[in-house]
Amino acid sequence: DSGVTQTPKHLITATGQRVTLRCSPRSGDLSVYWYQQSLDQGLQFLIQYYNGEERAKGNILERFSAQQFPDLHSELNLSSLELGDSALYFCASSSGLVTNEQFFGPGTRLTVL
Amino acid sequence: GESVGLHLPTLSVQEGDNSIINCAYSNSASDYFIWYKQESGKGPQFIIDIRSNMDKRQGQRVTVLLNKTVKHLSLQIAATQPGDSAVYFCAENFNNAGNMLTFGGGTRLMVKP
Numbered sequence: 001d002s003g004v005t006q007t008p009k010h011l012i013t014a015t016g017q018r019v020t021l022r023c024s025p026r027s028g029d030l031s032v033y034w035y036q037q038s039l040d041q042g043l044q045f046l047i048q049y050y051n052g053e054e055r056a057k058g059n060i061l062e063r064f065s066a067q068q069f070p071d072l073h074s075e076l077n078l079s080s081l082e083l084g085d086s087a088l089y090f091c092a093s094s095s096g097l098v099t100n101e102q103f104f105g106p107g108t109r110l111t112v113l
Numbered sequence: 114g115e116s117v118g119l120h121l122p123t124l125s126v127q128e129g130d131n132s133i134i135n136c137a138y139s140n141s142a143s144d145y146f147i148w149y150k151q152e153s154g155k156g157p158q159f160i161i162d163i164r165s166n167m168d169k170r171q172g173q174r175v176t177v178l179l180n181k182t183v184k185h186l187s188l189q190i191a192a193t194q195p196g197d198s199a200v201y202f203c204a205e206n207f208n209n210a211g212n213m214l215t216f217g218g219g220t221r222l223m224v225k226p
Contacts, residue, residue, distance in 0.1 A: 104156025
């Protein structure tokens with residue numbers, strides 16, 4: 001158990017809908033990262049927050065947004081969902097701003113029908 | 114949980130043998146190179162990292178080798194055990210701002226008892 005929790009574990013929704021994925025980092029970790037893992041794209045970095053502020057951005061679609069709250073939990077919002085958004089979404093956390101050792105949660109499996 | 118059924122290169126080894134997993138990277142400017150292990154149904158787990166100015170680093174039963182001339186990274190696992198069966202990802206870290214990991218495609222390691 002990495003100490004990172006993600007909810008829900010599974011999510012099934014329809015195209016065009018909007019969903020919110022939630023992540024609670026390890027106790028004391030200030031950085032939260034979001035990754036997408038799909039069959040054709042592998043594991044892709046989406047975005048990083050550090051102590052409430054956005055610090056790094058990867059190939060995150062404009063339909064996707066994230067935020068980190070004062071209690072350090074984070075949410076990833078996915079809107080106007082398409083079939084291709086079906087994937088595993090992982091949250092990870094680390095103590096510092098620049099750390100190679102990131103602790104990954106169990107992931108949320110999103111299925112868009 | 115589920116794992117992503119990626120069509121990955123597979124390395125099959127006998128329990129007790131040594132394993133060597135290879136990775137080619139693309140960015141010569143990366144500051145760190147990292148290995149992660151992902152077991153079925155779980156998020157990736159940090160194994161070891163190596164700074165770009167080093168050639169070799171050893172951990173517990175693992176050794177990472179970095180050849181910058183040919184942009185090649187390898188992970189050696191000594192005395193491979195059934196618990197080592199997983200997908201192994203190499204990653205590069207760009208530390209320009211924040212902490213963005215770029216993951217490779219992954220290699221599936223299968224350990225035969």
